[in-house]
Amino acid sequence: MAHKLADLSSEYEFWMQKLSIWDQASTLKTQQDTCVHLSQFQEFLRRMHEALKEMNSKTIIENFPTIGQLLAKISWNPFILAYDETPKILIWCLYCLMNKEPQNSGETKYNSWIQSLLSHILSAFRMDMKEVGLFCHGLGYAPADYCPRLLKNMVSSLVSELRENHLNGFNTQKRKKIHLPAVAIICLWRRHLPSFERAALHLVEKLISTETNSLHRVECCLKDSLLPQAACHPALFRLVDEVFRCALLETDGAPEVVAALQVFTRGFLDALERENKQPKCTLKTYFPYASPFLVMVLLQHPKDVPQRLWCRSLTHISATLKETVESQADGSHGGAFESWFLFTHFGGWADIAAEQLLMSDAEPTEALLWLLAFSSSPHDGSQQRTQTMVEVKAVLGCLRKQFRSLTLSGRDLLEAVGENREPGIRTLTCQQLTRRLLLSFLLWAPGGHTIAQDVITQLAQTEEMTREIIGFLDQTVYRWEQLCIEAPRLGMVAKELLTELQTRAKHSSAHHVTGVRGRSDSPRPQDSVHSEV
Template sequence: MAQESVDLSCDYQFWMQKLSVWDQASTLGTQQDTCVHLARFQEFLRKMYEALKEMDSNTIFERFPTIDQLLAKACWNPFILAYDESQKILIWCLCCLINKEPQNSRQSKLNSWVQGVLSHILSALRFDKEVALFTQGLGYAPIDYYPGLLKNMVLSLASELRENHLNGFNTQRRKKISLPMSAVVCLWLRHLPSLEKAMLHLFEKLISSERNCLRRIECFIKDSSLPQAACHPAIFRVVDEMFRCALLETDGAPEIIATIQVFMQCFLEALEKENKQLRFALKTYFPYTSPSLAMVLLQDPQDVPRGCWLQTLKHISELLREAVEDQTHGSRGGPLESWFLFIHFGGWAEMVAEQLLRSAAEPPAALLWLLAFYYSPHDGRQQRAQTMVQVKAVLGHLLAMSRSSSLSARDLQTAAGQDTETDPRAPAQQLIRHLLLNFVLWAPGGHTIARDVITLMAHTAEITHEIIGFLDQTLYRWDRLGIESPRSGKLARELLKELRTQV
C-alpha cells in the first residue's frame, strides 16, 4: 500500500507537468502528445479516484495541495474532455472534493468552484455558449460550426423522411447524419477510439460480405471515408497498422492482401484528388522504407508506358532485394516490412507472372526473385534461390508447351509438377498454380483446356476459393489498367461465374 502511495505521488508530479505543457493545445505537437498519452492519463485518473474516495476534503488537500489545479487543467483541455471516459472519471474525482456540510467560507468557495467545473463538463458538448471551447480546439469557430452542423442535420433528416415516405418507413435503409470530411478528420485525429471503431466496422462489413468480390470491397472502403481521411499521415499510419495486424492474425490471407491493395488504390485516388503534389513527405506515410522505393511503387502502371513495365519491375526488384538481403543498407523493418510495403501496390505485384509468361526471352532473374519474394517473404536467401530455379523450370516447360499444337490439362499439370504429393498450401505451389492460371488465360491454346486445368487444380474448397480470388483480382486489375484481351477477359468472366455457383 505504501508503494502504491509513492507511485501515485510520482505519477501526480508527472501528469501535473504534462497538463501544464498541454495548456498550449493549439500546437500540433501538444495535440499529438495528448492523443498518445490519453490512455495512460485515464488510468492515472482512475487510480487517483480510488485514492480520493477514501479521504475527506481536508485530507485530500493535505496530500495533494494542487489537486484542484490538476483537475481544472484536465477539465479545460478539449482533447481530454472529448472522450466520454475522461469526462466520467473527472466528474468522479471532482465529486470527492465537495464538502457535504461546509464549515467555513473556504470550503463553501471550493464547493462553488467544483459546481462550476462540473457545469462546464456537462455543458461543453451541448448546444450552448460553452461549446465554443471544444469547437475551437478542433479548429472550428462557432460561427462556422453551427450553420454547417444544422445544414447537415436538416438535409439528412429531410432525405431520411423522403426515403421513409417512399419505402414505407423501411428502417433498414435509413441514412445517417453526415459530417464534412474535414470534421471527420479532426474527430479521428483527436479521438483514436472512433477511428478504430470505423476500421472495425469496415472489417465487419468485409467479413459478412461475399468472398473475393473486389468491386464490392471497393464500395465498402470508399463509403467508409477512410481513404480520404488517410491523406493525413497520422490516420494513414493507424489504418495501415490495423491492416498489418489483420494480415498477421490471418497468416497472410489472400483476401486481406487484396483488401489492402484495393484500399491503397482508393487512398492514392483520394490523395490525387485532394492535391496534385504531396503535402506531406513520403517518409511520413512509409517511415520504414527508402523514399526511392516508395516513389517507384507509387507510380500508377497506367501512367507508365507499357513498354517500360518490365524495366520498372526490374528496378522495383533491385531496390527490394537491396533492402531485404543487404544487411548493411537494409531497411529497419527487415524483409517483412519490405514485403508489407510491396503488397500494397497490386498493380505491380500481380503483374510479375504475366510479364514472365508473355515474354519469349530468358526469364529475367530480377523478376524471378520478385515473384519468389512476393509469395514467400519468410524464406531465406538459399530457399528463395531454390524457388527461383523451380519457377524458371516451370516457365520453360510452359513456354515450350505454348508452341505445341495439342495441349492437355494433365500434361500441363505434370509439366508444372502439380501431380506430386507436395503440400498444396505451400507458397511455391500457390505460385505455380497462379502461373498455370495465367498460362491458360494468355496462351493461344490455353483457352481450350482452361476448365480441365481448373478441375484438376480445384480439388479442395480452399483452392477453389483461391482460384476465384485470383480470377476476380485479375479482372479487377485488367479493368483498371485496360490490358485484357477480349478473349482472355471473356474466358475469365465465364470461369469466375461457373466457380461461384459451385461454392
C-alpha cells in the same frame, strides 16, 4: 497543505516543459505524445484547481509565477481542449486567477487577458464559426460541416423519420435510418477513434467472411463505408492499416484479406489525390517504417508508367526490398513481414512481374524471380527462397518453350510444369507460383484459350482449388480494367472462365447443402458435439 504544494510544484515544472514541447500539437510525434498523456494531464489540472481555489490571486502568483503561461498554452492546444472535461477544469482554473476587485491598471489588464482566454474557450463550446477556426483546424475538421450542418441534418432526418412512422403506424419494419453527410461522419470518427475502429473491424470482417465476394463488390463496399476517404487523415489510415496487418497475421496471408487490402489502398490513394494535390502530410506519416524511395516507386500506379519501363520499375522495387530484407537482423522491427506488408498494399506489381517473366524474350532476371518468390512467402529464409527461384525458373523455361505454339495439349502442359507430381515434392509456395504462372500462360499464350477450360477443369478438383482459381481470375480481370489494358480477347476468355467456375462453385455448394439436409442419418442440432458440454 505545504507538502501538497511542494509535490504540485514539482509536477507543475514537468507539465510546463511538456506543454512547451507540444506547442499546439503541430507534428505527428507531438500529437501522439499529447494523446498518450491526456488523462494524466487532466488529473494534474484537476489537482491544480483544488489548490488554486484555496488561494487568492496574489498567493497564486507567488507560488506559481508562470501559471498564466501554462493556462494560456492549454487554451490554445486543440488536442487538450478536445479531451473530456479538460475545458471545464481549465475555465475553473482561469476563474481562480481573476482579481475580484482589481486595484490598479495592471490587475485590470490581467483580468482582461484572462477574459480573452475564457472567450476563446467558450466560443468553442458555442461553436461560433467566426471564432473557432484554429480549434477546428487543429482537430482536422471543418466547423461549417461539423456543427450547424450536422445538427440541421440530424433534426431533418428525425422529423422525416417521425413523419414516416406516423404515416405507417410506427411500423418498425419500414423505419428510416438517420443519414449523415460523409463529411460529418468522418469528422465524428476523427473525434472518437473507438467508433472508427469498430467501423473498420466490421468492414474487414464483412469483406473476408463471404468467399464469393468479387473485387468489384469489395470496391463498392469500401466506397460506401467511407474508410478510404477517412484514411486521408494519417491517424485513421494507421488504424485501418493495423486492422489489415492483424488480419493478415491471423489468417497467414489469406488471399481474401490481401485482395481487400489492395482495393482499400487504391481507394485511399484516389481519395488522397482528390482531397489535395499537394499532400498536407508526408508519405512517411502514412508509412513510417518504410523506405521513402520504395514508397515513392510503389505509389506509381502501373498505368501511369509506360509498359516498356515496367521491368525497370520492378527491378528497382526488387532491389530495394531485397536490400531492406537482407539487412534486417532477426528480431528487428517488423523484419521481413513489414517489407512484405508494404509491398502487398501495391500487389498489382507482383502480378505484372509474373506476366513479364512469362512473356519476355529475355532470360528471366534474378530480380523479378526474387520478387515473385518473396511476395508469395516472405517468411522463407534465403536458402529456401533461392530454391523456390530455381524451381520457378525451370517452370518458366517449360512454359516459354510452348508460348508461341498454336497446338497445345493440356495434359502435356500440366506434365511439363509438374502439376501431376505427387504432393509433397514441391513446397506450397512453389505449387501456388506454378499454378499462377500456368493460369497466366493460358490467358496470354496465343493458343492458350483453346485448352484453358480443359486445364482448369483438371486443376479445379477441390473446393479450395476452385476458390484459388476464381480468386486469380477475378483479380486478373479487375487489374486489367484498372490498367485499361486493351486486350478484348483475353478479357473475354478470362470473364467466361470466371463465370463458369463461379456457377459451378454455386451449384456444388447448393448440391452439398441439399445432400446433407436430405440424409436420413444426418445429425440433428441436439445431437451435435456442443450438446455434450
